[in-house]
């Protein structure tokens with residue numbers, strides 16, 4: 041059979057840069073190739089060209105699909121029958137979907153009461169076994185490591201190196217589209233797999249001669265969940281951006297390397313700044329992202345208004361390219377987007393004068 045269009049996910053697009061062979065059964069939902077959207081308003085504000093890498097348009101609504109196509113393909117290749125992950129909601133959604141696609145069983149371990157409804161429903165509809173622990177993400181990941189230690193299940197968290205391999209393809213796409221790496225890349229940081237993966241991708245395409253430069257990597261953590269920024273484990277992380285409510289990131293070391301090698305920085309944004317940036321993006325650019333994703337744009341605003349001492353942005357010339365990754369779709373967490381806002385329709389009778397009156401109100 042000829043390859044079908046829908047089989048063109050990140051593995052087929054970037055096969056030569058990924059650890060797959062002809063024997064690897066590719067499990068794909070046509071992830072990746074997400075839009076890199078130019079933002080005129082952010083560009084004007086930053087006096088640089090600002091682009092948004094809109095990862096919410098992946099099949100399960102977040103960047104996790106890039107890593108999951110790799111992790112699931114390799115799990116299937118190894119003969120695994122069950123995959124397991126800890127999650128703040130997006131990894132579990134992706135794991136459940138790709139496991140369904142692969143015909144594998146999937147179990148997800150989640151912090152009870154801390155997963156947005158949109159993400160929780162994904163795990164259920166894709167058919168995962170859902171366990172909610174009385175603990176946080178860091179506890180869930182500790183338990184998953186234990187479950188995986190005897191080899192009976194395949195762990196598909198980003199401690200699985202194939203996840204990082206898949207996620208690095210976002211950098212490849214950005215370089216392919218811009219013709220070079222951007223001068224600055226800004227992204228939210230939770231478990232720190234993504235910043236690690238982006239940096240790996242940028243370095244690999246630079247080494248392959250596809251980019252002339254490497255970007256400064258700027259990571260933003262939520263102020264109440266900022267272990268890397270504070271350089272200590274946070275035992276009780278808190279933030280409205282539940283996706284990055286993490287106190288002891290697995291890829292801490294990878295983030296530190298990315299930041300130091302790229303002469304970047306790690307900084308924090310408050311929940312208020314995150315939710316403001318989320319609303320700003322939706323109102324002004326027509327792009328609805330989940331709270332954690334808005335941390336990158338809130339971070340850009342902070343870099344412009346009150347940069348951290350190590351922030352490299354001010355040394356970047358006018359007209360340079362900045363990419364902000366917005367990691368997940370806004371519909372993942374509609375409750376948080378509604379909270380504290382007066383979003384209620386204007387009730388009207390089903391006649392034209394009532395509707396006109398409502399429109400004038």
Ligand code: F0G
Pocket residue numbers: 102104126127128129130131132228229230231232233234235283284330332333367368
């Ligand atoms: N943005 C979103 C929407 C996320 O879901 C996550 C992580 C991040 C940013 C941070 O990425 O962990 O690679 O630094 N979500 C994980 C999960 C932890 O379980 O879905 P990271």
